[in-house]
Amino acid sequence: MPVVSEPHAEPRTGPHAARSAPEAALEALRRQDPEMAEIILGEGRRQADSLQLIAAENFTSPAVLAALGSPLANKYAEGYPGARHHGGCELVDAAERVAVERARALFGAEHANVQPHSGSSAVLAAYAALLRPGDTVLAMGLTYGGHLTHGSPVNFSGRWFDFVGYGVDERTGLIDYAQVRRLARTHRPKALVCGSISYPRHVDHAAFREIADDVGAYLIADAAHPIGLVAGGAAPSPVPYADIVCATTHKVLRGPRGGMILCGAEYAERVDRAVFPFTQGGAQMHTIAAKAVAFGEAATPAYATYAHRVVANARALAEALTEQGFGITTDGTDTHLLIVDPAPLGVDGRTARGRLAAAGLVVDTCALPYEGARGVRLGTAAVTTQGMREGEMGRIGALIASAVREGAEGAPGGHGALRETVRELAGRFPPYPTVS
Structure with a gap:
């Protein structure tokens, strides 16, 4: 079985670092269809300079991408x-x-x-x-x-x-x-x-x-x-x-x-x-x-380590959000996802999602049982693939709280500063070695 590093986004260095098959294919696309190439490159930049916290999303390895483009x-x-x-x-x-x-x-x-x-x-x-x-x-x-x-x-x-x-x-x-x-x-x-x-x-x-x-x-x-x-x-x-x-x-x-x-x-x-x-x-x-x-x-030991780290990160994020005043359904999580009620901070799930998106924190919403309202669904799979640990989860929890509290136009701090902070954090953990 192949051995995959943990995380998989280790940069290739040196003047003779080989290009991956997806990179070579993208270069060909740039020559033939620059409009579509720019859309794809733009999505790569979006993923690289924001935090992907949607529970159903992750970053595949370059090897998986190569097979997809084969x-x-x-x-x-x-x-x-x-x-x-x-x-x-x-x-x-x-x-x-x-x-x-x-x-x-x-x-x-x-x-x-x-x-x-x-x-x-x-x-x-x-x-x-x-x-x-x-x-x-x-x-x-x-x-x-x-x-x-x-x-x-x-x-x-x-x-x-x-x-x-x-x-x-x-x-x-x-x-x-x-x-x-x-x-x-x-x-x-x-x-x-x-x-x-x-x-x-x-x-x-x-x-x-x-x-x-x-x-x-x-x-x-x-x-x-x-x-x-x-x-x-x-x-x-x-x-x-x-x-x-x-x-x-x-x-x-x-x-x-x-x-x-x-x-x-x-x-x-x-x-x-x-x-x-x-x-x-x-x-x-x-x-x-x-x-x-x-x-x-x-099937590798590195992946088993990753899977357990995903859960540890989800629990750490749940604790951080609880400390920030959010409600957490079932009082925590056993898995990669957690369901958050932003109502204690004075907003509903859809409003929270919009404010988080403006700050570069990408989430989705879900129904809150018995509440008749929408909550926020978060997942830690993607940020764990990038190499983030419990310490980063605490920081993400604080960023989420700031974005939800300060999302109103003219609020202290504003999304401009928050967006730059999120971009800086994401930039320290690139999902892939090259995004340009």
Whole structure:
């Protein structure tokens, strides 16, 4: 397996430092299409001089970027290795086999499908493998942290299936497993989904398995957020408990934007047929190769150190924000993300997000359970990849508080000074060795 430094953004030095494949490709783009090249370069500068605190984002390694920009992007490859609908697939077959075997080994799964284009595509395929339109599904309600694919009326899930939502305890913010059991016994769902986009604590997969067995339901784990922590041994794995595990390959896992499915051998054929030909066509072979690279990186001791550091940083940031007067749901975090209530500082989540953006602190918002308001969702995966530690988290917490408090026009300090402070901090931890 490849060995990756921690963090991966070690600068290359010396007059003969080799250019990476993405850099060479970008140089070619600059010559042929300067308008698009400038947009891409501008995004690189934006990422380098601000702090990326969105829980679903991270920085891939240069090796992952090289795979994404490789000639595999040219190859059409409908089907699976050894059974493609197109010729000339010998090498992309090898790439996909490597990705599958690395995923299986990394997560201890009997079967892996690495073709889903996104986490939502993976969930759609899982539903297609196990359910029929009109079936009842029990999943976390959207107002408590459920994903669009957990029953949103504007998503395929809410239009095709009958979703029932479970929630969290109003006092603690933790999943109410007694409520989940009651709802399962009342509604007798065909499938039970565990997973969330904004739940900062570990999920009790064994409890969900017991409830699913109690009512004869399939258990689907949507592990899009924690799967990278699972890979690094910093979070419990859903693989031994769930019938099907859906995940993304970006976020903490630090791979390309995409999805994957893990399952036991008994569901392998159903899952594969649900991905292709039922929900997708040709596989994106450059992305699959990049997933293989990321799986290889995630199998290293350096990555395990990284995953545990992500959690340590999230806890440090939660403590810093608590000291600054913010509310923190569940009083902390076990993972890479935390949900922050800015109301004690006199603003709502959307206002806070705008003020933070003006200061170069990039976040998103989410629903606050029982509050009827929006909070701020933060993640530490990207800044940890850059090499930041607990000390920087304390400083980031102070910057967040200053931006939220001083965001009003004419407030003391203003965003100009804050923006320069954020730019200075980000500049000491470049995500890549060259951004120009």
